[in-house]
Amino acid sequence: MASLATLTDCNAVEAALEEFDRVGRFAFLEKYGFGEAKEYFLVTETGSYDSKAIFAAAYERQHGVGLSSEDFSGGKHGAGKWLSDLGYTIEGMESENGRITFDSFEPAMDAFRLSVANITAARDFVANRDFESFYLPPSRTYIAMIPRGGVRPTAWINKGFVWFRNDDGTQEGIAFPENKLRDGGRNSRQRRREEAEKRICSTPGCGMVLPANGVCEYC
Numbered sequence: 001m002a003s004l005a006t007l008t009d010c011n012a013v014e015a016a017l018e019e020f021d022r023v024g025r026f027a028f029l030e031k032y033g034f035g036e037a038k039e040y041f042l043v044t045e046t047g048s049y050d051s052k053a054i055f056a057a058a059y060e061r062q063h064g065v066g067l068s069s070e071d072f073s074g075g076k077h078g079a080g081k082w083l084s085d086l087g088y089t090i091e092g093m094e095s096e097n098g099r100i101t102f103d104s105f106e107p108a109m110d111a112f113r114l115s116v117a118n119i120t121a122a123r124d125f126v127a128n129r130d131f132e133s134f135y136l137p138p139s140r141t142y143i144a145m146i147p148r149g150g151v152r153p154t155a156w157i158n159k160g161f162v163w164f165r166n167d168d169g170t171q172e173g174i175a176f177p178e179n180k181l182r183d184g185g186r187n188s189r190q191r192r193r194e195e196a197e198k199r200i201c202s203t204p205g206c207g208m209v210l211p212a213n214g215v216c217e218y219c
């Protein structure tokens with residue numbers, strides 16, 4: 001196992017997230033030679049990202065050295081921890097003890113204090129799917145939704161978007177009506193958010209975040 005210089009450059013992480021958004025999940029994983037994450041996802045307002053591959057892409061930007069999946073571990077003793085030390089939220093790392101779990105959506109939404117303007121869109125999303133439980137992680141930064149018979153979430157609601165993973169592993173997002181978020185403090189983060197907003201389908205009432213090819217799959 002390689003000894004890894006620490007990843008310290010948040011701009012390198014932001015650039016990796018930006019590339020992921022731009023090329024799409026599978027092209028990104030293929031480029032860096034990583035499989036799909038099962039457990040550890042980096043969750044932001046603009047999506048959910050395979051954390052080990054993001055780490056490798058950011059590390060390569062900072063240090064000029066490419067990493068393969070065998071070079072380091074993910075999760076608590078590797079990429080997940082290093083990214084969370086940089087201030088990122090890693091789903092799968094947050095303690096299960098600190099979760100608030102709900103068996104229906106309404107109380108989860110109340111506890112999360114979703115903006116009133118976004119409640120109808122959130123309800124519509126959930127009504128069309130079969131989720132068994134919902135939880136707020138200790139950071140309270142999203143509502144994770146676990147499908148019936150599943151053990152891990154496949155969809156996440158945050159303040160401005162819902163992000164979800166399909167059965168084939170592709171990821172999609174829907175923008176809520178109110179998704180202009182207060183500035184998170186970092187310019188590149190703000191820029192990515194604006195990029196994500198620009199990719200929203202313009203058909204009234206659709207709101208899908210467009211895939212990399214720019215063609216809405218729902219219109």
Ligand SMILES: [Zn+2]
Binds near residue numbers: 201202203207208219
């Ligand atoms: Zn559309």
